[in-house]
Amino acid sequence: MPVTPLLRCLRALPQRFSGLGLPRHQGGISEKVCLDARETTATFVGKWLPDLRSGIDSLPEVEVGRMDQSFYRAEIVLEDGEEEELERRLPQYMLQHLATHKRDWLEIYQSLLRERRHHHAAWFMSSAYKGTGSWLLWRGGTDGRFRYVPSEFVEALRLRLLIDPVRNPRHGPLCTLCDAANLEEAPLHPLDCNALRPARRWRHDRVRDALIALFKTYFEDDLLVNGTVTGERWYDGEDGVRRKVDIVVHAWGSTYALDVAVVDPSAPTYIRMGSAARPDVAARHRGEQKIAYWREMQGVRGVNFVPFVVEATGRLGPHAYRFFHDNMEDVDKATFYQRMNAALARWNARMVLTCKGEIEVPREAQGA
Ligand SMILES: [Zn+2]
Numbered sequence: 001m002p003v004t005p006l007l008r009c010l011r012a013l014p015q016r017f018s019g020l021g022l023p024r025h026q027g028g029i030s031e032k033v034c035l036d037a038r039e040t041t042a043t044f045v046g047k048w049l050p051d052l053r054s055g056i057d058s059l060p061e062v063e064v065g066r067m068d069q070s071f072y073r074a075e076i077v078l079e080d081g082e083e084e085e086l087e088r089r090l091p092q093y094m095l096q097h098l099a100t101h102k103r104d105w106l107e108i109y110q111s112l113l114r115e116r117r118h119h120h121a122a123w124f125m126s127s128a129y130k131g132t133g134s135w136l137l138w139r140g141g142t143d144g145r146f147r148y149v150p151s152e153f154v155e156a157l158r159l160r161l162l163i164d165p166v167r168n169p170r171h172g173p174l175c176t177l178c179d180a181a182n183l184e185e186a187p188l189h190p191l192d193c194n195a196l197r198p199a200r201r202w203r204h205d206r207v208r209d210a211l212i213a214l215f216k217t218y219f220e221d222d223l224l225v226n227g228t229v230t231g232e233r234w235y236d237g238e239d240g241v242r243r244k245v246d247i248v249v250h251a252w253g254s255t256y257a258l259d260v261a262v263v264d265p266s267a268p269t270y271i272r273m274g275s276a277a278r279p280d281v282a283a284r285h286r287g288e289q290k291i292a293y294w295r296e297m298q299g300v301r302g303v304n305f306v307p308f309v310v311e312a313t314g315r316l317g318p319h320a321y322r323f324f325h326d327n328m329e330d331v332d333k334a335t336f337y338q339r340m341n342a343a344l345a346r347w348n349a350r351m352v353l354t355c356k357g358e359i360e361v362p363r364e365a366q367g368a
Pocket residue numbers: 175176177178179180181189193194195
């Protein structure tokens with residue numbers, strides 16, 4: 001796979017700007033370390049792998065001392081800062097970095113639209129959000145229990161780098177699972193395939209679990225209905241009718257019923273609604289659908305319903321964002337973002353691998 005200018009740019013863009021957050025080698029120390037590492041590699045290759053010598057000679061030129069450490073400080077603040085603080089609080093030199101990243105982001109976005117890669121444009125826009133790339137640094141727990149297997153990581157990375165999953169050339173253009181969708185027209189169809197309902201359910205449940213883990217850190221267990229915090233729960237209305245939601249939390253003097261959903265902004269339905277042109281189209285639509293449904297069932301009096309909809313990239317939808325913003329401003333949400341995004345990236349990848357026939361279709365999906 002050749003390293004195109006697009007890939008090079010995505011690699012260097014901060015994670016909150018849909019990139020991998022791997023800054024280019026710039027700054028005195030980094031450049032010196034880079035050259036030292038090359039020297040060591042060259043010695044090793046010269047001694048043990050002489051065939052690879054020509055590769056070492058063709059590495060791009062690195063100049064020591066072109067930029068100072070402020071570049072790195074800026075990169076770190078850009079990755080970790082809260083959205084609204086960024087532009088208000090940054091000193092001039094950091095604002096310049098921010099402006100450069102924004103310009104690069106916009107250039108990529110416009111080139112995707114020009115090339116009519118609307119599903120990539122939608123995914124790219126949705127990925128521009130704090131935390132959507134946090135899975136890239138996920139170590140899988142202190143004991144590595146949750147580490148990705150390499151094929152999962154590769155597929156997750158492909159999605160992030162706007163490379164369509166490669167289809168199995170032995171199959172035609174139709175999805176081998178549902179036999180309905182044309183993968184040439186909807187390359188990211190695996191994230192939305194009807195035959196993968198159980199996998200979607202698991203992806204949904206892991207997002208719910210991450211949210212529960214966040215609540216557990218800040219509230220006593222008994223703030224959650226029934227004290228236990230796994231599985232779906234029913235909430236009784238005054239009319240005696242039961243409504244099913246994912247989480248109920250009594251906090252801040254109110255009761256909230258949260259219903260979790262994951263939507264794919266690059267799905268053809270949402271592209272038609274404009275998800276490549278504006279952010280939050282998919283999540284807002286699904287959130288509004290859920291609210292309408294809750295109202296139709298006449299909800300539960302005194303309970304605030306929150307459609308906690310996130311996009312498959314990890315972006316919080318507007319309803320979820322509002323809930324966080326209004327109630328949990330002082331709560332450190334970094335671990336939540338990391339857990340949720342690691343789960344989303346892994347399950348997205350598993351869905352792609354299933355559609356490619358590289359892992360087995362989940363048992364519950366057969367015949368669906
Ligand atoms: Zn399908």
